[in-house]
Amino acid sequence: xxxxxxxxxxxxxxxxxxxxxxxxxxxxxxxxxxxxxxxxxxxxxxxxxxxxxxxxxxxxxxxxxxxxxxxxxxxxxxxxxxxxxxxxxxxxxxxxxxxxxxxxxxxxxxxxxxxxxxxxxxxxxxxxxxxxxxxxxxxxxxxxxxxxxxxxxxxxxxxxxxxxxxxxxxxxxxxxxxxxxxxxxxxxxxxxxxxxxxxxxxxxxxxx
Amino acid sequence: xxxxxxxxxxxxxxxxxxxxxxxxxxxxxxxxxxxxxxxxxxxxxxxxxxxxxxxxxxxxxxxxxxxxxxxxxxxxxxxxxxxxxxxxxxxxxxxxxxxxxxxxxxxxxxxxxxxxxxxxxxxxxxxxxxxxxxxxxxxxxxxxxxxxxxxxxxxxxxxxxxxxxxxxxxxxxxxxxxxxxxxxxxxxxxxxxxxxxxxxxxxxxxxxxxxxxxxxxxxxxxxxxxxxxxxxxxxxxxxxxxxxxxxxxxxxxxxxxxxxxxxxxxxxxxxxxxxxxxxxxxxxxxxxxxxxxxxxxxxxxxxxxxxxxxxxxxxxxxxxxxxxxxxxxxxxxxxxxxxxxxxxxxxxxxxxxxxxxxxxxxxxxxxxxxxxxxxxxxxxxxxxxxxxxxxxxxxxxxxxxxxxxxxxx
Numbered sequence: 001x002x003x004x005x006x007x008x009x010x011x012x013x014x015x016x017x018x019x020x021x022x023x024x025x026x027x028x029x030x031x032x033x034x035x036x037x038x039x040x041x042x043x044x045x046x047x048x049x050x051x052x053x054x055x056x057x058x059x060x061x062x063x064x065x066x067x068x069x070x071x072x073x074x075x076x077x078x079x080x081x082x083x084x085x086x087x088x089x090x091x092x093x094x095x096x097x098x099x100x101x102x103x104x105x106x107x108x109x110x111x112x113x114x115x116x117x118x119x120x121x122x123x124x125x126x127x128x129x130x131x132x133x134x135x136x137x138x139x140x141x142x143x144x145x146x147x148x149x150x151x152x153x154x155x156x157x158x159x160x161x162x163x164x165x166x167x168x169x170x171x172x173x174x175x176x177x178x179x180x181x182x183x184x185x186x187x188x189x190x191x192x193x194x195x196x197x198x199x200x201x202x203x204x205x206x207x208x
Numbered sequence: 209x210x211x212x213x214x215x216x217x218x219x220x221x222x223x224x225x226x227x228x229x230x231x232x233x234x235x236x237x238x239x240x241x242x243x244x245x246x247x248x249x250x251x252x253x254x255x256x257x258x259x260x261x262x263x264x265x266x267x268x269x270x271x272x273x274x275x276x277x278x279x280x281x282x283x284x285x286x287x288x289x290x291x292x293x294x295x296x297x298x299x300x301x302x303x304x305x306x307x308x309x310x311x312x313x314x315x316x317x318x319x320x321x322x323x324x325x326x327x328x329x330x331x332x333x334x335x336x337x338x339x340x341x342x343x344x345x346x347x348x349x350x351x352x353x354x355x356x357x358x359x360x361x362x363x364x365x366x367x368x369x370x371x372x373x374x375x376x377x378x379x380x381x382x383x384x385x386x387x388x389x390x391x392x393x394x395x396x397x398x399x400x401x402x403x404x405x406x407x408x409x410x411x412x413x414x415x416x417x418x419x420x421x422x423x424x425x426x427x428x429x430x431x432x433x434x435x436x437x438x439x440x441x442x443x444x445x446x447x448x449x450x451x452x453x454x455x456x457x458x459x460x461x462x463x464x465x466x467x468x469x470x471x472x473x474x475x476x477x478x479x480x481x482x483x484x485x486x487x488x489x490x491x492x493x494x495x496x497x498x499x500x501x502x503x504x505x506x507x508x509x510x511x512x513x514x515x516x517x518x519x520x521x522x523x524x525x526x527x528x529x530x531x532x533x534x535x536x537x538x539x540x541x542x543x544x545x546x547x548x549x550x551x552x553x554x555x556x557x558x559x560x561x562x563x564x565x566x567x568x569x570x571x572x573x574x575x576x577x578x579x580x581x582x583x584x585x586x587x588x589x590x591x592x593x594x595x596x597x598x599x600x601x602x603x604x605x606x607x608x609x610x611x612x613x614x615x616x617x
Binding site: 041042045048050070071074075077078081083085089091092093094102103105107152160 | 519525
């Protein structure tokens with residue numbers, strides 16, 4: 001469950017945003033849409049603790065992450081927040097499975113290999129476990145990043161334009177998987193996008 | 209896990225990695241080689257001048273006299289009169305005086321006429337058999353006995369002069385009566401006999417040669433007298449250290465001989481070498497500096513591509529410190545690998561050098577010796593270079609703004 005209150009952020013002079021309050025319960029999803037320059041990504045980074053708000057609070061499961069120290073925030077992010085980005089980035093020298101396992105180790109200190117395999121299988125990637133990421137298609141890479149975001153069963157799953165660089169078929173597939181897995185793990189899902197194709201899948205929407 | 213990622217990362221760019229490691233290996237190998245060579249060279253030279261305060265010999269280059277009489281690596285400066293030398297050998301300052309007469313060789317190993325004293329003062333005595341007493345009896349050094357497979361009772365002919373190809377003295381054969389205890393010094397590679405053996409060998413053949421140039425060929429009697437006979441040099445140890453200071457002048461003024469101090473001459477030799485060694489050392493440090501730069505460039509260049517990777521690691525819960533470590537460990541892994549390779553390569557090189565110096569100068573080096581202190585410093589230096597090269601990339605990784613990085617993606 002995530003709740004925000006009176007979030008404000010500014011990039012120096014001129015560009016400042018004040019965001020509407022957001023409430024998403026566990027297992028639910030929210031689509032945030034809006035044209036470019038409206039602060040979609042900024043809001044997502046605020047929710048994920050990548051940026052600190054000038055004012056307001058981001059409360060995830062009773063923790064106001066705006067007040068955490070840098071080190072605690074890193075730790076909290078690893079354990080409770082999963083992030084899927086428009087373009088998937090990986091540790092290029094590690095293979096698919098290792099990249100997912102790495103996320104579990106960074107957050108918990110344990111290497112959840114079985115869990116990673118199971119997740120990857122659910123995402124239809126069981127044949128690619130030991131491949132280099134560069135050998136996969138964009139759609140496949142995006143699914144790996146979903147697996148990585150979910151490996152620690154986060155309370156909050158954030159997705160920034162997860163489908164923008166995908167074709168229709170893959171876009172729907174990824175969207176379906178996201179909503180399905182969010183429900184399965186009881187994760188609050190927040191997607192920011194300008195991708196019109198997602199509007200049907202996620203009825204709960206805010207426009208900036 | 210961080211170490212594992214670092215390890216995978218450095219092999220992800222094999223060419224960059226190979227370049228850095230090769231440069232590091234080269235510099236560490238050169239420095240290791242120099243450390244070992246210098247250490248063992250000096251030790252060998254120093255151990256051989258134990259118990260020798262001065263060398264008495266014919267006038268000429270003092271360094272040549274030392275090299276020929278003490279280290280057996282150069283031709284002698286000439287001969288000195290035995291009777292005249294004897295008056296000095298009995299001087300009250302003198303504790304021990306060991307005369308040396310060079311004549312022949314056996315397959316390149318010098319046969320030296322001397323007194324049994326040589327073995328007790330400069331060797332460690334006899335391992336097998338007994339010392340030489342009569343003419344043409346010899347005690348062979350342990351290294352020769354092993355290489356030439358000589359046993360007590362074996363007989364052989366000597367060849368004239370220093371060269372193994374010299375004319376064979378076939379009138380007299382030498383008989384092995386003893387094998388010397390190994391010393392790790394020059395004595396291991398010498399064949400020792402009485403001084404009269406050397407005289408007799410050449411007297412009867414009537415040779416004219418450097419070692420006994422002004423032979424009086426008149427006497428051909430069986431009994432060999434010392435009158436008018438010549439030797440090559442005398443190794444002297446003083447009872448009173450006054451001698452070391454006074455003798456060189458005293459000898460130069462009163463005789464046709466010279467007295468040279470091994471310690472001074474060897475110091476002079478080392479300072480000559482030193483310039484070359486120093487130059488090599490600077491070269492090696494230069495290469496190390498370049499390898500540091502190469503590591504720096506490699507890390508810095510990949511940082512641009514890897515900044516998303518780092519941002520991602522942070523998103524997944526990695527702390528700033530873990531990223532700092534990641535970069536640092538990558539650099540250190542390179543350095544440690546380079547250091548290990550360098551240490552091994554340096555020792556392989558020393559083995560080759562040892563083989564060639566062994567056949568040329570009868571001087572061998574031990575590649576398995578570790579000079580812990582100096583090599584420890586070298587390791588420290590290598591690590592320091594690694595840390596230095598990684599500082600800027602590591603700090604950049606540490607202070608990465610993840611939001612900005614990901615937003616600009």
